[in-house]
Amino acid sequence: MEYLTRVLKRMSDLPDFRHHPLCKATKLTHLIFADDSMVFCKGNLASITRVMEALNDFSAVTCLVENLEKSNIFLASMEEDEQARILQYTGFSKETLPIRYLGLPLSSMKWNKIECFQLVEKITAKIKQAYAKNFSYAGRLQVINAILFSIYNFWGAVSILPQSVLKEIDRKCRDYLGGQ
Incomplete structure (x- = not known):
């Protein structure tokens, strides 16, 4: 990949x-x-065109080729005919933001509550699992520390989470700890 960096x-x-x-x-x-x-x-x-030339040069030297089935291009604020020319030239399929990469939303904007909905849903699902309901207070505290905060920390390490999402997670953890 060092060669790709030099070519680009x-x-x-x-x-x-x-x-x-x-x-x-x-x-x-x-x-x-x-x-x-x-x-x-x-x-x-x-x-x-320059990007495609760089990718073709990289492919010629390394014998690595992009997988067109997994390759996407993101086009915005462009005329439809210009987009069509680019799509035809590259062979890539058009995609729109936000997308998910490694389970996280990729966006050019700050994350909002809707993009973080999956995080809240994951935490809710862990709380509602049958085994988690029967734990003692100490057991529920362990679930919060070990499982729920690890999910939260994974997302929080990548982006600043909206305050409303943090409050929702805190509320769910408090309710779970209280036995509700």
Whole structure:
């Protein structure tokens, strides 16, 4: 993946490449996690052509090819005909934000209560499980510390959770601890 980073860096230095507006200040072109990558650029054909050239160069050298069934492109604030040209050129399928990656919502905006609904539902499901209902006070406290807070910490380490979500989680944990 180091080679992909170098290829994308070279590509971003070309005069016809334009960064995504939210990535311009930092000159961010991509993120890589394990065998997944996200590439960012302005949604114009010239920039996307450069990205595809970089990916093709990477593929030619490493013999690694993107899986078109798992590859998506996110296009916004563009004319439909421009989007159609880009989709045809890349072969990727169009997707819209927010999406989930590793169980977490990916969004270009701050998370809201709706995006965190799954977190509250996971905690509620753990509380409602049959084994958890029959615990003593100390057992319920262990469930809260070991299971519920680990779920909460996983999400909280990635993003700042809305205050309303935190209050809802606190309320559910208090009710569970009280035996309700």
